[in-house]
Amino acid sequence: MSTEIERIVIAGAGQAGVQAALSLRIEGFTGKIALVGDEAFLPYQRPPLSKAYLKGNVTRDALQIAKPALLAERNIDLHLGEVVSSIDREKKCLLLAEGKALSYDRLILATGTRSRPLSIPGANLPGVVMLRTVTDADCLARLLGGARQIAIIGGGFIGLEFAAVARELDKQVTVIEASSRVMMRAVSPEISNFFEKTHRDKGATVICNEGVSEIVSENNQLKGIRLASGKEFPADLVMIGVGALPNCGIAEAAGLAVEDGILVNDALQTSDSHIFAIGDCCRVRADGGRHLTRIESVQNATDQGRHAAYVIMKAPSPYQAVPWFWSDQYEYKLQMAGLISEADTQIIKGSPADGKFSVFSFKSGIFIGSESVNSPLDHVLTRKALNENIALSPDYLSDATVSIKQAIEAATAT
Amino acid sequence: MRISVTDTNGTQHDIEAKEGDKAMEAIRDSGLTIAALCGGCCSCATCHVYVSDDWADKLPPRSEDEEALLELVAELRPASRLSCQIIMEPAFDGIELELSSDTNL
Structure with a gap:
């Protein structure tokens, strides 16, 4: 497949x-590689932006994914601070806003996501911030120092991680979540409950099932937020963390199939076989079109990056890495493996009261994933079990005296 | 203080580290390649190194978390450690580490 590929x-x-x-x-590609990024900075890791970087524990340089020397040694041409304007599929050319055109034999779209905007009055006031880029994080860190009362709209990972940082700095924190529980899209009710309680125990106010109708100001000065119910909370800093939208504009304009993400087959190819899409921006169609997933995580981004390279250089093969993810809030590390949104049975091991437990999820008797709080061994063992397709028995695991380790051993022995 | 780092090509590098640094941070800041995907919070195993025989016993024992994550590495050896869990102190000046294949980007 790789013979005719030069760019x-x-x-x-x-x-x-x-x-x-x-x-x-x-994988042995010796032709030209051009890497285009719209931010002016060298490629960097985003997860610390809502955690260690905000606290000042990590410098900007330390966020770099790859040092300039490595990128130079691997002969990767960087085009930073350049916005892509369109794809010319006929001429196989990526057009940049600066008027430059980059010809390709294969194009990889890794356009990521952007913060989902919240269209309520006051969302553009000074002191209202979103968190996605290092520039956002710098802005938030600057405002955080002088802030006393912080309102966070959205109880997802970023909102809650920021809430934990703000509470550790002794700020007053209110988190407003529109759905019935925090981190609802990604975690089980047990995990939501645990973290909701943790945030409350740490002194934050957490309100679920409530929308924010307005960010209130006086003379363009931020005053607080007003909920749909009419309740008001004073705030001198408002953080909006209501999810992300995939960047599919250029793909859609080029006529590629798009559906809340750039659609790809299980080899990560878009509807144009010369164009791949990877990471947060793509939605993988698997199981003959039945299963569609779009995952926003470092693991997914790096594993799909590797997989696309393999497919381009070697042969199309299905992407099947087991998803994993982590979140740090206060002294609790949440680690997740697999995707658990379709779970019908969940088994808890350990003790939520002691802040050390795991939730194991099954669907129709098949093990589909785990969520672990301060229990890294459970996380690691289940990741291996998922990787190796080990058929864990929910009946056996539900016995309170049986550990996940024993359940895995029993499943591999038979 | 210094850390002697052998990269995955077998080339040896002498790098600088400060007291209190995680060895992973010193390696990353020196410009050597180390994936360290989770940024050093003991959540992945992509900063996995092998500590030389002379030094392995001098380090504090692995924590339960570190022990667990080492289950994920490609090639576990008795001298395997996560370099984000090695906090540099004067007694470790000159420590010899070899990057594992898990650290490749």
Whole structure:
């Protein structure tokens, strides 16, 4: 497949794009690689932006995914601070806003996501911030120092991680979540409950099932937030963390199939076989179109980057990495493996009261994933079990005296 | 203080580290390649190194978390450690580490 390929262009210089570039070299690609990023900075890791970086524990340089020397040594041409304007599929060319055109034999779209905007009055006031880029994080860190009362709209990972940082700095914190529980899209009710209680125990106010109708100001000065119910909370800093939207504009304009994400087959190819999409921006169609997933995570970005490089250089093969994810809030580390949204049975091991437990999820008797709080061994063992398709028995595991380790051993012995 | 780092190509590098640094941070800041996907919070195993025989016993024992994550590495050896869990102190000046294949980007 690789014989006629001389030029590969990657649109997006985040975790996925950089990994694809590095992995293409590892797979033996010797042609030209152009890596285009719209931010002016060298590619960097985003997870610390809502955690260690905000606290000042990590410098900007330390966020870099790959040092300039490595990118230079691997002969990767960086085009930073350049916005992509369109794809010319006929001429196989990526057009940049500056008027430059990059010809490709294969194009990899790694365009990521952007913060979902919240269209309520006051969302553009000074002191209202979102968190996605290092520029956002710098802005938030600057405002955080002088802030006393912080309102966070959205009880997802970013909102809650920021809430924990703000509480550790002794700020007053109110989190408003529109759905019935925090982190609802990604975690089980047990995990939501545990973290909701943790945030409350740490002194934050957490309100679920309530929408924010307005960000209130006086003379363009931020005053607080008003809920749909009419309740008001004073705030001198408002953080909006209501999810992310995939960047599919250029794909859609080029006529590629798009559906809340750039649609790809299980080999990560879009509806144009010369164009791949990887990372947060893509939605994988698997199981003959039945199963569609779009995952926003470092693991997914790097594994898909590697996989696209493999497919381009070797052969199309299905992407099937087991998803995993983590979140740090206060002294609790949440680690997740697999995707658990379709679970019908959940078994808890350990003790939520002691802040050390795991939730194991099953669907129709098949083990589909785990969520672990301060229980890394459970996380690691289940990740291996998922990788190796070990058929855990929910009946056996539900016995309170049986550990996950024993359940895995029993499943592999038979 | 210094850390001697052998990269995955077998090349040896002498790098600088400060007291209190995680060895992973010193390696990353020196410009050597180390994936360290989770940024050093003991959530992945992509900063996995092998500590030389002379030094392995001098380090504090692995924590339960570190022990667990080492289950994920490609090639576990008795001298396997996560370099984000090695906090540099004067007694570790000159420590010899070899990057594992898990650290590749």
